[in-house]
Amino acid sequence: MAVDSGTTSTRVWVLDDGEVKGAAVGALGARDVARTKDRSELLRGIRSLADEALARAVSSWDRIEAIVAFGMITSELGLEEVPHLQAPVDRRMLAAGMVERDYGDALPVPVHLVPGVRSGGQELVAADFMRGEETEVVGLLALGELEPPILYISTGSHTKFVGVDREGRIEWSLTTLSGELLWALQRETILADLIDLDAPPTDLAALEEGASFVELAGFSRTLFGARLLNRVRGADAASCSDFLHGAVAGADLLSLRRRVDGSGGLPQRVAIGGGGPLGDAYRHLLERQGDVAELRRFDVPLGAIGAWTLFTTDREAVAVAAPEGRS
Numbered sequence: 001m002a003v004d005s006g007t008t009s010t011r012v013w014v015l016d017d018g019e020v021k022g023a024a025v026g027a028l029g030a031r032d033v034a035r036t037k038d039r040s041e042l043l044r045g046i047r048s049l050a051d052e053a054l055a056r057a058v059s060s061w062d063r064i065e066a067i068v069a070f071g072m073i074t075s076e077l078g079l080e081e082v083p084h085l086q087a088p089v090d091r092r093m094l095a096a097g098m099v100e101r102d103y104g105d106a107l108p109v110p111v112h113l114v115p116g117v118r119s120g121g122q123e124l125v126a127a128d129f130m131r132g133e134e135t136e137v138v139g140l141l142a143l144g145e146l147e148p149p150i151l152y153i154s155t156g157s158h159t160k161f162v163g164v165d166r167e168g169r170i171e172w173s174l175t176t177l178s179g180e181l182l183w184a185l186q187r188e189t190i191l192a193d194l195i196d197l198d199a200p201p202t203d204l205a206a207l208e209e210g211a212s213f214v215e216l217a218g219f220s221r222t223l224f225g226a227r228l229l230n231r232v233r234g235a236d237a238a239s240c241s242d243f244l245h246g247a248v249a250g251a252d253l254l255s256l257r258r259r260v261d262g263s264g265g266l267p268q269r270v271a272i273g274g275g276g277p278l279g280d281a282y283r284h285l286l287e288r289q290g291d292v293a294e295l296r297r298f299d300v301p302l303g304a305i306g307a308w309t310l311f312t313t314d315r316e317a318v319a320v321a322a323p324e325g326r327s
Contacts, residue, residue: 001053001064001109002307003046004132005073007031007157007180012049013304014057014064018312020304022057024049030072039079043106046073050107061108068098068307070114071132079103080113084129087119088169091138095313114310119172126259128173132303133160139306140271141168146296149267153282155179155274161256163267174259176252178278185223185244194226194240201246201280203239210243211250211285222247241277249281268293273302 002013008029014022028045050067054060074082082099097115117134120126133154140152141164152162161174186195201207206229213222226244229235235243260266270292272279279297286292 001050001067002301002304003050003067003069003073004071004135004303004307005029005042005046005069005078006071006132009157010046010049010073011301011303012046012053013301013307014053014059015304015308016057016059018305018308020301021059022053022055023301023304024052024056030075030077033077042073043079043103047106064109066109066311067107067111068114068135068311069111070135070303070307074099074113074116075131079111082113082115084116084118084131087117087173088165088167088171089117089134090167090169091141091309091313094134094138095310098310098314112311112314114307117170117173119170126172128175130160130162130170130173130175133162133173134170135306135310136273136302137162137164137170137306138309139300139302139304140273140298142305142309143298143300143302146269146271146294149269151267151270153270153272153279155272155276155279155282157183159252159278159282161252161259163260172259174256176255178248178252182244182248182278191223191226191240191244194230194237195244196238196241197276199238199241199277201242201277201284203242204284206235206239206243207246207249207281207284208288210246210248211253211281214247214250215254219247219251222251242281245277245281246285249278249285253282253285266291270295272297275299 004011006029008031010028011025013020026049072078085097098112101111114135116131118129120128148164148168149166150164154160157179159176159178163172165171185191226240230240
């Protein structure tokens with residue numbers, strides 16, 4: 001069983017020989033622990049989702065060998081904080097760094113907590129860390145469909161850009177608050193009626209204008225530009241939403257280029273995980289820039305595949321280390 005518990009949502013998958021047999025998702029995560037200070041509520045929520053996933057897989061707890069949990073569940077706002085590993089980090093280092101815990105009847109199998117990855121030292125321009133995306137990278141590499149070096153882009157509450165070197169090691173990352181920012185703009189600002197968080201972009205000219213206007217006018221002014229489009233030009237809400245997604249994606253890509261400037265530039269192969277219009281915006285803008293040789297969108301559960309890969313890697317390491325005659 002794989003559990004990805006992030007900032008605002010938790011996903012659970014039941015796997016058999018690396019194949020997903022059942023899944024469940026719920027709106028709970030680190031933000032709830034930050035608000036309530038109650039980790040037991042998170043544990044109960046995970047158990048409920050696990051039971052739901054098992055039912056969909058037509059399975060039961062006595063067939064589950066272990067849980068591999070990753071994401072914010074391993075932070076100070078999760079079940080237990082597991083220290084980050086320092087980049088560069090590969091699959092075997094992540095598997096060896098997993099921490100096994102017993103949560104009794106709440107989760108009646110061993111739980112393996114995957115460490116996150118820290119990179120960039122103390123300087124803010126390069127400093128970053130991740131929890132969860134490292135497991136997605138393991139899943140991406142396990143598929144074997146893109147040869148590293150790779151830029152992996154994970155969309156969600158936060159956008160994470162992850163650099164994977166030629167040896168398949170996580171070398172660096174860069175994080176933005178883009179998902180939460182769009183969510184807040186829709187719910188708490190005058191732009192609420194001009195943002196659609198689900199519809200794919202259709203007005204690519206508006207998307208490109210949003211990305212360009214960020215470079216010209218700055219981020220906050222560009223956000224207000226969506227209202228100007230609507231009131232001055234008469235642009236409809238769909239075009240304004242595309243403009244805003246272009247602005248957010250464009251600002252993120254500016255940060256990304258500044259991060260990799262002087263270090264060989266962007267990898268020529270790019271993988272995007274996760275759905276939604278923001279991922280579409282990254283893809284369109286990167287394709288227009290012309291220095292990406294191969295760009296793929298992955299809609300499979302990379303985290304679940306990565307969790308299975310880490311578990312089998314850890315199990316293989318234990319078997320190799322076992323004295324002769326034991327297993």
